Amino acid sequence: MKLAxxxxxxxxxxxxxxxxxxxxxxxxxxxAPTLQAALDDWxxxxxxxxxxxxxxxxxxxxAKREALDATQLHSPLPRAFQWADGxxxxxxxxxxxxxxxxEMPETFWTDxxxxxxxxxxxxxxxxxxxxxxxxxxIDMEGEIAVITDDVPMGASLxxxxxxxxxxxxxxxxxxxxxxxxxxAKGFGFFQSKPSSAFSPVAVxxxxxxxxxxxxxxxxxxxxxxxxxxxxxANAGVDMTFDFAQLVAHAARTxxxxxGSVVGSGTVSNKLDGGPxxxxxxxGAGYSCIAxxxxxxxxxxxxxxxxxxxxxxxxxxxMLGKDGTSIFGAIDQTxxxxxx
Amino acid sequence: MKLAxxxxxxxxxxxxxxxxxxxxxxxxxxxAPTLQAALDDWxxxxxxxxxxxxxxxxxxxxAKREALDATQLHSPLPRAFQWADGxxxxxxxxxxxxxxxxEMPETFWTDxxxxxxxxxxxxxxxxxxxxxxxxxxIDMEGEIAVITDDVPMGASLxxxxxxxxxxxxxxxxxxxxxxxxxxAKGFGFFQSKPSSAFSPVAVxxxxxxxxxxxxxxxxxxxxxxxxxxxxxANAGVDMTFDFAQLVAHAARTxxxxxGSVVGSGTVSNKLDGGPxxxxxxxGAGYSCIAxxxxxxxxxxxxxxxxxxxxxxxxxxxMLGKDGTSIFGAIDQTxxxxxx
Numbered sequence: 158m159k160l161a162x163x164x165x166x167x168x169x170x171x172x173x174x175x176x177x178x179x180x181x182x183x184x185x186x187x188x189a190p191t192l193q194a195a196l197d198d199w200x201x202x203x204x205x206x207x208x209x210x211x212x213x214x215x216x217x218x219x220a221k222r223e224a225l226d227a228t229q230l231h232s233p234l235p236r237a238f239q240w241a242d243g244x245x246x247x248x249x250x251x252x253x254x255x256x257x258x259x260e261m262p263e264t265f266w267t268d269x270x271x272x273x274x275x276x277x278x279x280x281x282x283x284x285x286x287x288x289x290x291x292x293x294x295i296d297m298e299g300e301i302a303v304i305t306d307d308v309p310m311g312a313s314l315x316x317x318x319x320x321x322x323x324x325x326x327x328x329x330x331x332x333x334x335x336x337x338x339x340x341a342k343g344f345g346f347f348q349s350k351p352s353s354a355f356s357p358v359a360v361x362x363x364x365x366x367x368x369x370x371x372x373x374x375x376x377x378x379x380x381x382x383x384x385x386x387x388x389x390a391n392a393g394v395d396m397t398f399d400f401a402q403l404v405a406h407a408a409r410t411x412x413x414x415x416g417s418v419v420g421s422g423t424v425s426n427k428l429d430g431g432p433x434x435x436x437x438x439x440g441a442g443y444s445c446i447a448x449x450x451x452x453x454x455x456x457x458x459x460x461x462x463x464x465x466x467x468x469x470x471x472x473x474x475m476l477g478k479d480g481t482s483i484f485g486a487i488d489q490t491x492x493x494x495x496x
Numbered sequence: 497m498k499l500a501x502x503x504x505x506x507x508x509x510x511x512x513x514x515x516x517x518x519x520x521x522x523x524x525x526x527x528a529p530t531l532q533a534a535l536d537d538w539x540x541x542x543x544x545x546x547x548x549x550x551x552x553x554x555x556x557x558x559a560k561r562e563a564l565d566a567t568q569l570h571s572p573l574p575r576a577f578q579w580a581d582g583x584x585x586x587x588x589x590x591x592x593x594x595x596x597x598x599e600m601p602e603t604f605w606t607d608x609x610x611x612x613x614x615x616x617x618x619x620x621x622x623x624x625x626x627x628x629x630x631x632x633x634i635d636m637e638g639e640i641a642v643i644t645d646d647v648p649m650g651a652s653l654x655x656x657x658x659x660x661x662x663x664x665x666x667x668x669x670x671x672x673x674x675x676x677x678x679x680a681k682g683f684g685f686f687q688s689k690p691s692s693a694f695s696p697v698a699v700x701x702x703x704x705x706x707x708x709x710x711x712x713x714x715x716x717x718x719x720x721x722x723x724x725x726x727x728x729a730n731a732g733v734d735m736t737f738d739f740a741q742l743v744a745h746a747a748r749t750x751x752x753x754x755g756s757v758v759g760s761g762t763v764s765n766k767l768d769g770g771p772x773x774x775x776x777x778x779g780a781g782y783s784c785i786a787x788x789x790x791x792x793x794x795x796x797x798x799x800x801x802x803x804x805x806x807x808x809x810x811x812x813x814m815l816g817k818d819g820t821s822i823f824g825a826i827d828q829t830x831x832x833x834x835x
Binding site: 236335340415 | 578613617627746749755
């Protein structure tokens with residue numbers, strides 16, 4: 158089942174069911190007005206959504222099909238009660254540290270890094286990334302995220318895994334220029350993590366077939382910059398902590414409410430135990446600009462790839478083994494914010 | 497106007513209007529079903545709520561008055577789309593640093609500290625603080641918080657100030673034993689900040705009269721531990737950044753959605769330019785246990801006041817100049833969580 162949220166002038170939008178090939182949608186708001194409402198009552202709502210999805214797939218539904226236009230979509234949750242983003246590809250973290258000649262503590266391989274992100278106003282998948290100043294070092298971060306049901310405090314890995322309801326992609330927009338100063342203050346990210354965007358649709362795990370093993374998505378994440386392949390890192394490779402571990406980490410000292418979004422952190426693959434190579438050189442590339450800049454810094458002493466400029470376009474998508482898009486594409490242009 | 501949220505078996509509860517003396521409430525759900533719904537459409541909803549409040553105050557309302565029982569209340573927002581907590585009483589931060597012999601950067605006096613908190617499942621004002629382990633160093637933090645309307649990205653101080661809709665109290669429960677390890681990882685708080693609780697009612701700024709100057713609440717915050725006065729720090733004193741500055745800080749790189757909760761951080765007063773004294777010794781006391789432990793450490797080399805134990809009771813309240821409770825009392829007991 159694929160779910161999306163249509164912009165309809167309200168803050169939470171209208172819940173729609175999307176066909177497997179992403180070509181059409183059907184209004185699902187009679188079953189639940191919004192995706193949050195569906196998640197609030199998933200045990201009752203999901204079977205009814207599945208029934209409608211099955212009817213649509215079988216061609217037996219009398220519901221009116223409309224052509225899907227991703228620019229008319231909100232993120233699946235236009236706002237959420239929680240956005241907890243892990244950093245599960247420890248390779249990425251190790252590289253960041255190496256670029257500034259800092260040792261990475263051994264515990265980073267056993268204890269997940271996670272930050273609490275802002276979730277009150279997500280960007281739609283095709284909304285502009287409007288920023289006041291490119292000196293802030295605007296960057297994309299291609300990630301996977303799950304949406305959970307209620308998770309009890311102290312949840313086991315099995316409880317955490319079983320609470321995963323939906324999967325989607327993320328562009329965790331980051332302001333690299335603001336990160337060092339903000340992290341030095343000791344309280345984590347705030348201004349350096351502006352609004353994130355999510356893929357047009359969120360899918361139930363079964364839509365991924367055997368590419369979903371209960372904790373990881375074993376497919377490449379396609380990140381394109383200005384129409385050129387920038388990243389093809391496999392989300393199932395080098396993910397030190399799977400989603401069950403990330404959700405359990407988030408729930409250690411408090412319960413998670415239904416509709417909590419938990420992210421993987423920037424997808425990142427090693428190459429022969431070391432940093433990866435650009436896609437153009439036959440490597441898996443990168444899911445954020447910071448990573449190629451770190452490698453440039455390690456190799457040549459200075460970064461040469463610039464962060465995002467006004468007019469730059471970022472596309473993040475994942476294709477199934479049959480070559481079709483699973484979640485639709487996050488496709489955003491960076492623009493200058495004018496207050 | 498005083499607003500509260502009655503527990504009614506739903507996640508967001510039922511919006512009620514509370515009488516000025518906190519003795520009674522009237523159902524307001526016909527105007528807006530929940531407080532978030534009211535905030536989503538404040539310009540239209542607020543005048544109708546004010547009209548009802550005026551009728552109740554005048555005794556002309558036909559709405560049924562019920563006796564208010566704070567144990568039946570959720571936090572005003574049982575869950576929120578944002579909980580951004582500042583640390584505006586820099587005195588508190590300076591003390592923490594001093595206790596571990598760390599210099600505080602001068603910029604802390606000009607650039608607010610703020611962390612993104614979890615907002616998906618707040619505790620009710622009289623709900624137990626259920627934790628698995630007292631070794632986590634369970635502590636209260638008495639704070640003030642505001643709830644905002646929509647705030648544009650890059651908001652000016654005036655825009656930020658004008659977006660403040662409601663004021664309430666917070667118990668920002670903290671796990672001191674988990675903080676050093678978590679902050680050392682560099683991504684800020686996560687497991688060390690479990691669910692917070694808010695006061696029974698949230699009030700519009702006019703309810704504070706001249707105790708509200710547009711940015712600060714000039715009244716003592718009463719924090720009691722096991723029935724004894726623990727803190728009487730004045731929230732209007734030593735607040736280095738007022739709420740306009742905190743809201744503007746939060747909105748620097750992204751807009752804030754209506755219903756964003758922005759906190760002051762632990763209320764803390766200096767005494768003659770140095771650390772305060774316990775209430776029993778004639779001082780303003782402390783709004784968290786960590787602070788008295790820091791002072792004990794500075795003065796004697798070791799902390800002697802223990803963090804919260806199972807069975808301990810924390811009460812946080814603020815009285816108006818006439819001696820009556822403005823927000824009702826946060827009144828929580830620490831209990832052992834059993835999964």
